[in-house]
Amino acid sequence: MSRSYYVTTPIYYVNAEPHLGHAYTTIICDVLRRFHLLAGLDSYMQTGTDEHGDKVVQAAEAKGIPPKEYADRISLKFREAWPKLAIEPDYFIRTTDPGHVHVVQGILQKVYDQGDIYFGQYGGLYCFGCERFYTEKELIDGKCPDHLTEPTYIEEENYFFRMSRYQDWLIDYIKDHPDYIRPERYKNEVLSFLREPLEDLCISRPKTRLTWGIELPFDPKFVTYVWFDALINYVSGLGYPDGEKYQRYWPSVQHVIAKDILKPHGIFWPTMLKSAGIEPYRHLNVHGYWTVDGQKMSKSLGNVITPDLMADKFGIDAVRYYVCREMVFGLDGDFSQANFDERFNADLANDLGNLFSRSLAMLDKYFGGVVPEAETDQDLTDKGLAVMDEFGRLLPELAFHQALLAVWGLISAANHYIVDNEPWVLAKDSARKDRLAVVMNTLVQTLYRVAVLVWPVMPGAAAKMLDQLGAEGDDAARWFERARDEEPLAAGTKTGRGEALFPRIEKQAKAKKAKAPQKKAKKGKPEAAPAENIITFDDFRRLDLAVGLVTAAELVENTDRLMKLSVDLGEPEGQRTIVAGIARHYAADEMIGRRIVVVANLQPAKLKGIESRGMLLAAVDGDRMSLITPDSDVGPGTKIS
Numbered sequence: 001m002s003r004s005y006y007v008t009t010p011i012y013y014v015n016a017e018p019h020l021g022h023a024y025t026t027i028i029c030d031v032l033r034r035f036h037l038l039a040g041l042d043s044y045m046q047t048g049t050d051e052h053g054d055k056v057v058q059a060a061e062a063k064g065i066p067p068k069e070y071a072d073r074i075s076l077k078f079r080e081a082w083p084k085l086a087i088e089p090d091y092f093i094r095t096t097d098p099g100h101v102h103v104v105q106g107i108l109q110k111v112y113d114q115g116d117i118y119f120g121q122y123g124g125l126y127c128f129g130c131e132r133f134y135t136e137k138e139l140i141d142g143k144c145p146d147h148l149t150e151p152t153y154i155e156e157e158n159y160f161f162r163m164s165r166y167q168d169w170l171i172d173y174i175k176d177h178p179d180y181i182r183p184e185r186y187k188n189e190v191l192s193f194l195r196e197p198l199e200d201l202c203i204s205r206p207k208t209r210l211t212w213g214i215e216l217p218f219d220p221k222f223v224t225y226v227w228f229d230a231l232i233n234y235v236s237g238l239g240y241p242d243g244e245k246y247q248r249y250w251p252s253v254q255h256v257i258a259k260d261i262l263k264p265h266g267i268f269w270p271t272m273l274k275s276a277g278i279e280p281y282r283h284l285n286v287h288g289y290w291t292v293d294g295q296k297m298s299k300s301l302g303n304v305i306t307p308d309l310m311a312d313k314f315g316i317d318a319v320r321y322y323v324c325r326e327m328v329f330g331l332d333g334d335f336s337q338a339n340f341d342e343r344f345n346a347d348l349a350n351d352l353g354n355l356f357s358r359s360l361a362m363l364d365k366y367f368g369g370v371v372p373e374a375e376t377d378q379d380l381t382d383k384g385l386a387v388m389d390e391f392g393r394l395l396p397e398l399a400f401h402q403a404l405l406a407v408w409g410l411i412s413a414a415n416h417y418i419v420d421n422e423p424w425v426l427a428k429d430s431a432r433k434d435r436l437a438v439v440m441n442t443l444v445q446t447l448y449r450v451a452v453l454v455w456p457v458m459p460g461a462a463a464k465m466l467d468q469l470g471a472e473g474d475d476a477a478r479w480f481e482r483a484r485d486e487e488p489l490a491a492g493t494k495t496g497r498g499e500a501l502f503p504r505i506e507k508q509a510k511a512k513k514a515k516a517p518q519k520k521a522k523k524g525k526p527e528a529a530p531a532e533n534i535i536t537f538d539d540f541r542r543l544d545l546a547v548g549l550v551t552a553a554e555l556v557e558n559t560d561r562l563m564k565l566s567v568d569l570g571e572p573e574g575q576r577t578i579v580a581g582i583a584r585h586y587a588a589d590e591m592i593g594r595r596i597v598v599v600a601n602l603q604p605a606k607l608k609g610i611e612s613r614g615m616l617l618a619a620v621d622g623d624r625m626s627l628i629t630p631d632s633d634v635g636p637g638t639k640i641s
């Protein structure tokens with residue numbers, strides 16, 4: 001198997017600024033790049049901008065500047081957008097780069113010399129938006145399906161690429177390589193297109209109509225059709241035909257695109273490669289389209305999500321996680337704030353964040369933050385190793401959401417492992433210190449695997465986790481190798497205290513609730529006197545019951561009954577201290593991260609010198625105590641009524 005891995009995004013047109021759609025393709029390419037680095041491959045990613053053609057000329061004219069100046073501006077916006085999302089392409093290509101122009105002309109000449117380009121007359125329906133001719137059959141109600149405008153009939157003399165010559169070859173090639181184009185629905189779409197006779201491709205534009213393009217090497221009166229120019233970026237960026245990178249990375253290439261540009265990539269590009277005597281690319285991977293709140297993104301709707309917004313409002317790691325987890329590769333996906341918040345709180349703040357901070361807080365408390373010398377429990381260790389294999393199988397197939405589901409299966413297993421093993425109970429019994437060491441050791445080794453597995457998708461959070469776990473070095477391939485060991489973290493490794501990775505997103509509604517004026521009791525007719533032991537609704541309404549999230553807990557000195565809790569009651573209230581008589585039933589560690597029900601407007605009282613503001617509710621049955629908790633993760637401060 002080839003040890004090199006080359007992944008490409010489409011090169012984006014410079015007539016629009018980067019948005020969620022471009023960002024998604026570029027993020028998943030970066031995830032693939034990072035994963036293959038982890039897997040020890042020589043991984044390389046290319047992106048860039050597509051700068052020739054009518055559309056750019058029109059956009060530049062609208063701004064009153066020359067096309068090159070305009071292209072420079074927008075290209076820079078794309079180049080600067082990617083680091084904001086922790087995307088680190090190895091190479092950024094522009095089709096106005098002299099190196100690219102040279103390679104395009106070289107390939108044109110080669111294809112021309114072998115008789116695959118001819119001069120002819122052509123009349124057809126041309127869409128200026130798409131920069132291509134349409135057949136009648138491709139139009140919907142006589143209009144371009146993308147731009148919904150009627151194409152213009154153009155008749156002119158041009159150069160044509162004999163694409164038809166390679167039709168049978170391409171059909172056979174796709175059939176012989178069933179995952180050449182994936183997922184399958186897009187392979188079928190290409191095959192169905194190939195059932196009709198393939199027309200030759202018009203690959204030139206006369207300079208009388210367009211000058212902003214690459215001149216044909218065999219006829220300076222023409223420039224190259226923008227798609228023939230653009231597709232070649234995938235090899236020109238590697239320094240084709242002699243470059244060292246070309247030898248290294250071609251044809252181990254994974255092209256990633258959305259369904260809008262399936263035809264040029266599924267038909268034009270393989271036939272161009274065949275004609276130029278270049279090996280076919282390895283795979284074409286096609287994803288669906290993003291909408292925002294169910295609608296197409298558009299400036300007029302004001303719903304365009306830019307990379308800046310993605311990084312600043314949603315957070316780099318979280319937004320990368322969200323798009324990978326939310327979209328089933330190949331199908332369309334929808335981005336919504338409510339859905340994002342839900343995923344963030346459930347998957348990141350709760351499942352992953354709590355597991356991490358809880359485990360490290362316990363390790364700190366029981367073993368001074370040092371990985372103990374102990375065995376590991378086989379079940380959770382085996383599950384971790386199995387998830388690594390599963391992840392390694394799913395990710396190269398671009399099944400991002402399934403790969404993440406597998407990792408979350410491991411996270412959930414680790415959370416259950418804590419509940420089942422009750423480290424806080426083991427800690428109370430010095431005779432069970434060895435068992436406690438096994439449990440804590442198993443947990444931190446699992447955390448290490450989780451951190452390494454989430455790195456391709458959430459490099460920032462993973463780096464924090466690895467740092468807190470005391471993992472050494474920053475060589476991704478080494479991390480992955482180590483994660484396959486039974487115990488990647490050596491006994492004696494000093495860990496941190498587990499900072500909060502993903503503080504919860506609080507719901508807007510609570511802030512409003514806090515500001516809302518208290519309703520006054522109805523005036524007018526006095527209410528009937530209540531029967532004894534019955535309270536009126538107004539009596540009940542005077543109680544301020546709310547959900548509180550326990551963020552810290554410790555036993556009050558010199559008692560075995562009282563516990564001091566820091567409880568988050570959401571905005572604007574924030575944290576408050578509550579002293580509760582629960583210490584005989586619950587360990588302090590066990591309380592952290594729990595949601596409890598708080599009587600928030602109880603008169604403050606001093607207990608053992610500590611002011612307690614409020615009380616928590618619990619069911620007490622003789623010796624047994626059971627805390628009242630909401631049955632889903634409602635945010636702190638949520639009112640109980």
Ligand code: MSP
Nearest residue numbers: 010011012013021022025050230231257258289290
């Ligand atoms: N310049 C050509 C590509 C040439 S590649 C040799 C082009 N550029 S583009 O700017 O229009 O980019 C299209 C690509 O941007 C899509 O294939 C996809 O990767 C991404 N997306 C743009 N909008 C998108 C969505 N709404 N949803 C998902 N991806 C989309 O075509």
